[in-house]
Amino acid sequence: MGKLGRFACIFTPMALVIAGFICLSLVLSGQMNEKNKIQRDLYFFKADTREFNDNPDANFESNLPDNVEIDNELLKALQEAAKSKDTNKQLKDFYTVGFWNYCEGDINDKGEETITFCSERKNYFWWNPVDVWELDDSATQKIFPDEMQKGLDAYRKVSRWMFASFIIAFFLTLAEFLIGFTAIFSRWGSFVTTIVSTAQSLFYFSAAVTATAMYGSLVAVFESVLKPYNIKATLGKNMLATLWLGVAFALASGFFWLISTCCCSGKSDRKKVVVEKTPYTYERVASPYMGASGNAHQMHDLPAHPVAGHGTSGSAYEPFRHGK
Known part of the structure; x- marks a missing residue:
């Protein structure tokens, strides 16, 4: 019964590790396969340019509040991209950003989205609208206001830390799963696994915080600068929900690993009864x-x-x- 009780004791943290690993794998696989609906719906950030594409020559200034001004250089660049005859340079209806790459596509009259292109996967990927929208023919400072440029610069720098945190968390999760098997035999195995789980939880949590804050800031920048042009930006709710669910699983597994270091030693409780003879x-x-x-x-x-x-x-x- 000792080993059986030990196995039952570590079953919960092992199940939580597997659940957290699945969530993390889904986060890292977002936008990697446009034919897979689950991966297609997982994105950190989405830019919707459909309303601008419908009427790129519209007079936006007439509908703007008094304190908002249109940047003519940016408007001109966006109009040229929207009306470009080169399909590779045309402004698409939407852009979704994943961990390794981004995808773009069109939206029909019924509101149905069709992905037409996904970029190649890259390490330390960050989505640069200047390159994607083919706006680099002009000086960047002329295309985007200072607020937009500073937001993109911060996004580019922080994205490197986010990428590293996710990759470290991924491999630590694998290590936690493999080392966790040693916990079946002793509480020392649980102790070592607890250390690995703590490190994994820290990187997982920091990656989630970084991604949420970074893309939240990017949405705020897009909304403040590009909303007058009817270009909208939103966070991926499915992606963030999956991400934070995985963090919850990671933290819970670390707690149960810690509990297993104190309980269920795995040794049998049966003792041999020795009857000693009374002398004389x-x-x-x-x-x-x-x-x-x-x-x-x-x-x-x-x-x-x-x-x-x-x-x-x-x-x-x-x-x-x-x-x-």
Whole structure:
């Protein structure tokens, strides 16, 4: 029952590790396969340019509040991208950003989205609208206001830390799963696994915080700068929900690994009961005693009447031996 109880003790943290690993894998696989609906719906950030594409020559200034001004350089660049005859340079209806790459596509009259292109996967990927929208023919400072440029610069720098945190968390999760098997045999295995789980939880949590804050800031920048052009930006709710669910699994697994270091040692509770003989006691002699001849000889030397206090029972004589 010892090993069985130990296995039951670590079953919960192992199940939580697997659940957290699945969530992390889904986060890292977002936008990698446009044919897979689950991966297609997982993105950190989405830019919707459909309303601008519908009427790129519209007079936006007439519908703007008094304190908002249109940047003519940016408007001109966006209009050229929207009306470009080169399909590779055309402004698409939407752009979704994943961990390794981004995808773009069109939206029909029914609101159905169709992905037409996904970029190649890259390490330390960050989505640069200047390159994607083919706006780099002009100086970046002229295309985007200072607020937009500063937001993109911060996004580019922080994205490197986010990428590293996710990759470290991924491999630490694998290590936690493999080392966790040693916890079946002893609480020392649970102790080592707890250390790995703590490190994994820290990187997982920091990656989630970084991604949420970084893309939240990017959405705020897009909303403040590009909303007058009817370009909208949103966070991927499915991606963030999956990400933070994985963080919850990671933190919970670390807690249960810690509990397993104190409980369920795995040793059997059965103990051998040893009965010690009390010194100077009498025990019955096995029959026959000293063989047939020896028995007969002793019976011949015995007195006719048993001596009181030497182990008699009725009229029968029962020999005893003195044991120390």
